[in-house]
Amino acid sequence: MINANLNSDFRLLREKASLSISEVALLIGKSDRTVRRYEAKNGSGTEPPRLVLEALRQAAIERCVCEQDRDSAFRFVDLFAGIGGLRIPFEGIGGQCVFTSEWDRFSRQTYAANFSDDENHEFAGDIRPYAEAPNLMPEHDVLLAGFPCQPFSIAGVSKKNSLGRPHGFLCDTQGTLFYDLAKVIKHHKPLAFLLENVKNLKRHDGGKTFATIMHVLEEELGYDVHTRVISSHPWVPQKRERIFIVGFRESSKFNFDDLEIPENHQPVLGDILEPKVEDKYTLTPKLWSYLKGYKEKHQKAGNGFGYSIFGSEDVTRTLSARYYKDGSEILVEQKGKRPRRLTPRECARLMGFETPEGYDFKIPVSDTQAYRQFGNAVVVPVVHTVAQTMKPHIDEAVFLRGDRPTQKELLLRQASG
Secondary structure, eight states, X not given: OOOGGGXXXXXXXXXXXXXXXXXXXXXXXXXXXXXXXXXXXXXXXXXXXXXXXXXXXXXXXXXXXXXXXXXXXXXEEEESOTTTTTHHHXXXXXXXXXXXXXXXXXXXXXXXXXXXXXXXXXXXXXXXXXXXXXXXXXXXSEEEEOOOOOOOSSOOHHHHHHHTOOOSHHHHXXXXXXXXXXXXXXXXXXXXXXXXXXXXXXXXXXXXXXXXXXXXXXXXXXXXXXXXXXXXXXXXXXXXXXXXXXXXXXXXXXOGGGOOOOOXXXXXXXXXXXXXXXXXXXXXXXXXXXXXXXXXXXXXXXOOOSOOEEOTTOOBOOOOTTHHHHXXXXXXXXXXXXXXXXXXXXXXXXXXXXXXXXXOSOOOSOHHHHHHHHHHSOOXXXXXHXXXXXXXXXXXXXXXXXXXXXXXXXXXXXXXX
């Protein structure tokens, strides 16, 4: 690997890219003679323009990435992992998951059924012991976390500043799961992270929670942080908005404006429905009567509470973890019959864990647990687009660091304690 302080060494970049003089000349649109002058070491060489260096440097990075094998691909940890919605896209861009943490035993069951981890991959439950002793967690380049939002014990960094009171994540966020996450980031200093949460995180406690999170990530941990609320509708037939927080340890050119949002096809519910569904998913007369009465009561009171029915050409509301209770937020229209719930398989498709072309995602748990898991999950194709946008910046960060240990070295470090 090449270190950042050697960026201006033209010959080293050329060799790292495995390009000949003539190939470089063709790449940058110069003559062979000019390229040789760029490489001259006797003090009479011509200084290469910045854009030329950047083009050659990018070629070297791409060459390095293409030659990576599994042991040298970027490594990531999957925290508050759920059923693996963040993991799938980051494996898809070449990453290797080296550690997983998820406390819910049913989610762990689904996760384990869908990922074949080798014996060196640890699957932990509670993250808190690892926050107290972060060295127990493997070294990694990227940290992924769909962390829960909890109220902070002391909110408002600016308020404490005005009162002259001490602040810091050890004070502001103590007792929360973000506190544990911050301790892991502080210890391991990953090159990049991706955090995901509900859209309302920005408004929680009048914005104080989000302000504290950003203060910790940017000011205390020193990361270059970018945020964006993204709707899932361009990818799946569901209106689901989530906030994504991307951070890089060093300043980067990452920009959420570079996201490639699908424009050609607007997905609708009919795209993900199964052709035949068991009768057990149709609402019972008793439940259907209850939901109609509940909605009528709230309509008279001027409230919008109640069930929602969707046809094959519609886009649904957000699938929630409470879907198992009555399915009221997303009922599927059935002509001549009472409406029905989505099946767990349809929920998997609505969340982008699979496509109608095949049953690739395993669901080893009960319907009740499956509904909870998909309702708490991320929309996989949305994360995949974010991961693809992050990929060149992750590759560059790994390339520039130049000191990353091999898999063998990491195993030896772990064995030695």
